Amino acid sequence: IAGITQAPTSQILAAGRRMTLRCTQDMRHNAMYWYRQDLGLGLRLIHYSNTAGTTGKGEVPDGYSVSRANTDDFPLTLASAVPSQTSVYFCASSELAGDYNEQFFGPGTRLTVL
Amino acid sequence: GQNIDQPTEMTATEGAIVQINCTYQTSGFNGLFWYQQHAGEAPTFLSYNVLDGLEEKGRFSSFLSRSKGYSYLLLKELQMKDSASYLCAVRDSNYQLIWGAGTKLIIKP
Numbered sequence: 001i002a003g004i005t006q007a008p009t010s011q012i013l014a015a016g017r018r019m020t021l022r023c024t025q026d027m028r029h030n031a032m033y034w035y036r037q038d039l040g041l042g043l044r045l046i047h048y049s050n051t052a053g054t055t056g057k058g059e060v061p062d063g064y065s066v067s068r069a070n071t072d073d074f075p076l077t078l079a080s081a082v083p084s085q086t087s088v089y090f091c092a093s094s095e096l097a098g099d100y101n102e103q104f105f106g107p108g109t110r111l112t113v114l
Numbered sequence: 115g116q117n118i119d120q121p122t123e124m125t126a127t128e129g130a131i132v133q134i135n136c137t138y139q140t141s142g143f144n145g146l147f148w149y150q151q152h153a154g155e156a157p158t159f160l161s162y163n164v165l166d167g168l169e170e171k172g173r174f175s176s177f178l179s180r181s182k183g184y185s186y187l188l189l190k191e192l193q194m195k196d197s198a199s200y201l202c203a204v205r206d207s208n209y210q211l212i213w214g215a216g217t218k219l220i221i222k223p
Binding site: 035040041042043044048058090100102103104105106107108 | 118155156159164201210211213215216
């Protein structure tokens with residue numbers, strides 16, 4: 001079944017630890033995105049990639065890094081986790097970055113940093 | 115700054131009609147999206163407007179007025195499964211989506 005998968009589903013992490021959230025899509029979409037969703041706030045863009053080999057910063061990039069080595073995978077790394085990074089993280093993809101195309105979302109990763 | 119405003123919560127009755135409003139102020143406009151998000155799940159696409167007017171898709175319709183910075187999502191013949199959050203998002207001049215905080219819709223029998 002085509003779509004986006006994320007791993008892990010949830011994670012409890014000690015502050016200061018390094019963590020990589022995985023995201024894989026099999027729709028051959030060019031663009032991919034990482035969002036965080038916090039209660040009372042809209043989805044906020046962390047990083048994005050318009051095509052394999054390129055990445056860009058979104059609204060809240062500090063403390064996060066991404067890479068896009070190929071079309072399918074777009075991992076998000078927290079170099080040294082802090083409690084304010086406790087959130088639900090969604091990965092999304094779209095066929096083209098600048099066109100009408102809707103964004104398809106993965107099931108999310110619930111991350112708690114203690 | 116960029117801003118998307120939606121009501122935090124709305125309540126409606128099964129079988130009725132509800133209108134969820136969204137106003138926006140963004141740096142540029144390249145389309146407006148509505149998404150549905152059930153609790154604990156991912157957002158899923160509902161509708162897209164880029165020109166003024168009404169787009170109808172089954173029980174759901176979405177309206178856009180670019181001059182007023184305003185959109186609404188109209189849900190007809192409400193069903194219990196429509197209980198969810200509805201997210202308004204505007205694509206700005208950088209072709210990135212700016213999201214509202216969402217409207218939680220509660221459907222009562």
